[in-house]
Structure formats: C-alpha cells, structure tokens
Amino acid sequence: MTTRRLYVSRDASALALGAEATARALTQAVLASGVDLELRRVGTRGMTWLEPLVEVEDAGGQRIAYGPVHARDVPELVAHGLFEAAPHALCHGRVADIPYFAQQERLAFARVGLVDPASLDDYVAHDGYEGLRRALTASGAEVVQEVVDSGLRGRGGAAFPTGIKWRTVLEQTATQKYVVCNADEGDSGTFAERMLMEGDPFCLIEGMTIAGIAVGATRGYLYVRSEYPDAVRTLQQALEVARQQGYLGPDVCGSGCEFELELRVGAGAYICGEETSLLESLEGRRAEVRFRPPLPAVEGLFGCPTVINNGISLAAVPDILRRGSAWYRDFGVGRARGTMPWQLAGNVRRGGLVEKAFGVTLGELLYDFGGGSLSGRPIRAVQVGGPLGAWLPESQFDTPLDYEAFTAIGAMVGHGGIVAFDDTVDMARMAHYALEFCAQESCGKCTPCRIGSTRGVEAMDRILRGEQRAANLAQLESLCETMRHGSLCGLGGMTPNPVMSALRHFPGDFAHER
Ligand SMILES: Cc1cc2nc3c(=O)[nH]c(=O)nc-3n(C[C@H](O)[C@H](O)[C@H](O)COP(=O)(O)O)c2cc1C
Numbered sequence: 336m337t338t339r340r341l342y343v344s345r346d347a348s349a350l351a352l353g354a355e356a357t358a359r360a361l362t363q364a365v366l367a368s369g370v371d372l373e374l375r376r377v378g379t380r381g382m383t384w385l386e387p388l389v390e391v392e393d394a395g396g397q398r399i400a401y402g403p404v405h406a407r408d409v410p411e412l413v414a415h416g417l418f419e420a421a422p423h424a425l426c427h428g429r430v431a432d433i434p435y436f437a438q439q440e441r442l443a444f445a446r447v448g449l450v451d452p453a454s455l456d457d458y459v460a461h462d463g464y465e466g467l468r469r470a471l472t473a474s475g476a477e478v479v480q481e482v483v484d485s486g487l488r489g490r491g492g493a494a495f496p497t498g499i500k501w502r503t504v505l506e507q508t509a510t511q512k513y514v515v516c517n518a519d520e521g522d523s524g525t526f527a528e529r530m531l532m533e534g535d536p537f538c539l540i541e542g543m544t545i546a547g548i549a550v551g552a553t554r555g556y557l558y559v560r561s562e563y564p565d566a567v568r569t570l571q572q573a574l575e576v577a578r579q580q581g582y583l584g585p586d587v588c589g590s591g592c593e594f595e596l597e598l599r600v601g602a603g604a605y606i607c608g609e610e611t612s613l614l615e616s617l618e619g620r621r622a623e624v625r626f627r628p629p630l631p632a633v634e635g636l637f638g639c640p641t642v643i644n645n646g647i648s649l650a651a652v653p654d655i656l657r658r659g660s661a662w663y664r665d666f667g668v669g670r671a672r673g674t675m676p677w678q679l680a681g682n683v684r685r686g687g688l689v690e691k692a693f694g695v696t697l698g699e700l701l702y703d704f705g706g707g708s709l710s711g712r713p714i715r716a717v718q719v720g721g722p723l724g725a726w727l728p729e730s731q732f733d734t735p736l737d738y739e740a741f742t743a744i745g746a747m748v749g750h751g752g753i754v755a756f757d758d759t760v761d762m763a764r765m766a767h768y769a770l771e772f773c774a775q776e777s778c779g780k781c782t783p784c785r786i787g788s789t790r791g792v793e794a795m796d797r798i799l800r801g802e803q804r805a806a807n808l809a810q811l812e813s814l815c816e817t818m819r820h821g822s823l824c825g826l827g828g829m830t831p832n833p834v835m836s837a838l839r840h841f842p843g844d845f846a847h848e849r
Pocket residue numbers: 488489490491492493494495497517518519520521522605606607608609610611643644645646648649824825826
C-alpha cells in the first residue's frame with residue numbers, strides 16, 4: 336500500500352498566516368494516530384484567503400482542500416476524519432474543482448503548490464527541463480525566433496517583446512554576455528515572483544538557462560530583493576541541486592554548452608528594480624539610473640551585452656519551448672499574448688494570485704475571483720501596476736487587462752498587481768502618498784524627479800490644508816508635466832500617473848480641508 340500524503344505550504348504568505356504551527360500540529364496528530372501519512376511542504380496555490388491550506392490525498396490520490404486550518408483546528412478536524420479526507424465545514428472538495436482555482440489558466444504557475452520546490456526529480460516528473468532539452472537541439476537563432484513568435488512581452492512593466500531583446504543580444508559580438516533576472520519585485524501589491532521562486536525555483540532556473548544558451552551567454556545572475564529571505568533560501572538550494580545534477584555548469588546536460596548562475600541579494604531600494612540601476616547595484620555600486628543609449632542588450636553588466644528580464648517573463652520560456660510558440664500565442668488578446676499572474680491585494684475578500692490570459696476584466700478579477708471588498712463596502716478605487724500605476728474608478732472596472740486597452744485609458748498593467756480600496760479611501764491623501772514615495776525613493780540623478788517630487792509633496796500639503804487651492808493645483812499639474820516629460824526614468828516619469836488620475840477621477844477629494 337502506498338503512503339498517502341498531506342500537504343502544507345511553506346510559502347512566506349502561508350507562514351505569515353500560521354502554516355508552520357499548523358504543520359507542527361498535523362505532525363503531532365499523525366504520530367499520535369499512527370496512520371501512514373507523510374507531510375510534505377510545498378509552495379502555495381495562491382489562494383491566500385484559504386491559507387493555511389491543508390491538502391489531504393484521498394484514497395483515489397486526489398488532493399482534497401481544507402482551509403484556513405489553524406493549529407487550534409487540527410484536533411477537531413482529525414477527530415472528524417481529516418486523514419480520511421472526510422467532509423467538514425472547512426473542506427472545499429478537490430483543489431482542482433475550487434472555482435477560484437479551476438477558472439484559472441495556470442501556465443507559469445502550473446507546478447506551484449503542486450510540487451516539492453526542493454526536488455529536481457519532482458520538477459522533471461512534471462515536465463521540467465523539457466523546454467531546455469528542446470532548446471539544446473536547436474540553434475540560438477531558432478530558440479530566439481520561437482520566443483519572438485510566442486508574442487511574449489516583458490512582465491516587469493515596460494512590456495517590451497522578450498524575443499526582440501534576446502535577438503539584439505544574440506547579434507552582438509562579444510567574448511562575454513550575461514543573463515540577469517530582475518526579481519526585485521518592488522511594486523506594491525505584487526508577490527507573483529516570490530511565490531514562483533518559493534514554489535517552483537527550477538522553472539526560473541530553466542528559463543534563464545534557455546536564455547543563456549540561446550543568446551550565447553555563459554553567466555547569469557538572479558537579483559532577488561532582500562525582503563525575500565525564504566525565496567533566497569529556496570533558490571540557493573535549487574541552484575546547488577541543478578549544479579550537482581549537471582543542469583548548470585560547464586557542460587549543461589552533456590550538450591557542451593556552459594551556463595553558470597549565481598544569486599545576488601538586492602540593496603533594498605525601489606529603484607534597484609529599474610534595470611540600469613540594478614546593473615549598477617550588481618556591479619557593486621549605489622543603484623543609480625544609467626543614461627540610455629547604450630541599451631543593456633548592447634552594453635549591460637560590466638559593459639557586456641546583457642539580457643535582463645523579469646522573473647515571470649523568464650518563467651514563461653520553458654513552456655514556450657516545450658509546447659511551441661503557437662500554443663502560447665493562443666492565450667490572450669490583441670498584442671497581449673499569453674497569461675499573467677494577476678495579484679489581488681488590498682481591501683479584497685479573496686486575495687491571492689490568479690493566473691489568467693490577458694483580456695480578463697478588472698471587474699471579473701475583483702468580484703468573480705476576489706469576491707468584492709473584505710470590508711463589505713463598495714470598492715471605490717483600484718491601483719493597477721504598482722505605486723506608479725493610475726487609479727481606476729468603478730466606471731473603468733470593465734476595462735480588459737490588456738497593455739493597449741490600459742494605455743488607452745491612461746493606465747498601465749505593469750507587473751499585474753491590483754490593489755483595491757473601498758469608499759473610505761481619501762484620494763487626495765493617496766496622491767500625496769505617491770509624491771512622498773517618489774521623493775523618498777528617487778535616486779537623485781535627475782532634477783525633475785529629485786526636486787519635482789519634493790515640491791509636489793509641499794504643494795499637496797498646502798492643498799490638504801486648503802491653502803490657495805486653485806493656485807496649488809495648477810502648480811501640481813505643472814510639476815507633473817515636467818516630471819512626466821523631463822525625468823530620466825520611469826520613477827519620476829510615471830509618478831504623475833497616480834497623482835493626476837486621482838485628481839481626474841476623484842476631484843471632490845481635493846476640494847475640502849482636513
Ligand atoms: C522605478 C522602476 C522600478 C522597476 N522595478 C522593477 C522590478 O521590481 N522588477 C522588474 O522586473 N522590472 C522593474 N522595472 C522595469 C525594468 O526596468 C525592466 O523594464 C524590466 O526588468 C525588463 O524585464 P522584462 O522585459 O522581462 O519586463 C522597473 C522600472 C522602473 C522605472
């Protein structure tokens with residue numbers, strides 16, 4: 336008889352909600368009852384509202400979900416047949432049938448929550464490294480063409496076509512090229528990269544290896560933000576195993592191709608996520624934005640041609656190689672192909688990760704998946720795409736999540752973070768916050784951002800106090816114009832998005848004193 340299994344997540348979000356204590360209580364209960372059950376730690380399914388989630392294999396090998404299960408619930412659950420996957424008020428049936436999960440299109444996150452993140456065998460048993468094997472039978476140009484044809488665009492915010500970036504690096508003649516994964520994930524309300532790194536680290540490693548072999552880069556760096564110690568630990572373990580088993584090193588899978596990968600921990604500032612400051616930081620300097628041109632693809636890390644991609648962009652690559660570009664292109668709308676891990680955060684009842692093809696509307700994510708606000712009050716404003724994203728009022732909730740449709744309404748998809756606020760939010764204070772954030776995080780290299788954000792905070796202070804409102808609003812608009820057009824990078828250039836959208840959609844909030 337095979338041993339049945341219990342699964343509890345060790346993802347940071349689950350741990351924050353008490354998964355460690357739940358796992359301990361389950362271990363004790365298993366020992367006390369003498370049943371033949373093995374407890375496995377996995378990544379999260381992304382249903383944060385159900386964490387700590389416990390999955391129990393039933394007699395047919397199906398994974399039955401119970402959640403949220405806190406340590407105090409364990410004795411009662413066990414008494415009512417948890418180990419036999421019996422019905423209970425906390426039971427949600429088969430994980431695969433939970434609507435939140437069943438209605439997703441899980442490509443990059445297909446294995447997250449399913450496999451043991453530390454096990455290369457588990458990864459390989461779930462289609463892992465098939466993309467790399469296919470890449471090793473093709474030329475670099477063919478691999479790059481496959482990525483171009485897939486329509487994949489960078490998931491880090493700028494939505495630049497990934498294959499075109501790779502082609503630029505491939506076409507450079509240089510003795511050394513690099514691949515860098517930008518896993519700084521600094522946007523508010525985003526956690527997809529973290530969940531991927533903690534739940535399926537080999538997928539990211541495979542994506543980077545394919546990139547390296549395609550463009551002729553022999554070295555890569557994973558730049559992970561310092562706030563992600565669990566992801567750093569998981570990745571370090573996975574890198575070690577991949578090296579030991581010949582998936583990294585001087586002779587990747589016996590192909591004769593070299594690819595070595597190292598991890599670096601970020602320097603703790605939002606600007607470290609901007610690609611050129613990230614390269615400065617990797618080179619050991621203060622993260623300050625570089626002038627462009629030259630592009631990193633031509634002169635990047637240590638002056639060498641460099642592919643720099645977001646982790647979610649890289650995680651899409653193994654499947655594109657394994658299943659083909661046509662399969663991937665089939666998901667999505669217009670020029671936004673494939674899927675995106677949308678991240679539901681803020682005042683929402685069912686927060687978590689929803690991987691869905693582009694084209695899903697904001698309203699579908701907020702209400703069908705998210706279940707509306709946690710407070711039960713109407714959702715009034717939503718910020719999509721991080722702290723530099725525009726605020727959207729309810730009248731725009733039917734906008735499809737698609738790069739072009741969002742640009743048309745002055746918003747951006749960014750990293751896919753969605754942060755909801757109910758009708759108690761004060762949008763003038765949120766505009767103030769955006770400028771304060773920019774003033775604090777500015778790298779200081781250019782005047783419009785360094786000075787403009789500070790003058791903007793001062794103008795907003797006066798508006799909030801009700802001083803010379805018309806004159807101060809005019810000054811704020813003029814500052815935003817200067818920042819938008821005169822800033823060297825997106826931090827200064829996009830801070831006007833949240834400020835001006837708050838003013839445009841919620842003018843009443845700027846019209847009274849506090
Ligand atoms: C202020 C600022 C912060 C950024 N932070 C991130 C980040 O945390 N992660 C990321 O992938 N891209 C970030 N970007 C975008 C990167 O500069 C770059 O476009 C991206 O890493 C390219 O990868 P992709 O083509 O795969 O999206 C940021 C950009 C700006 C202007």
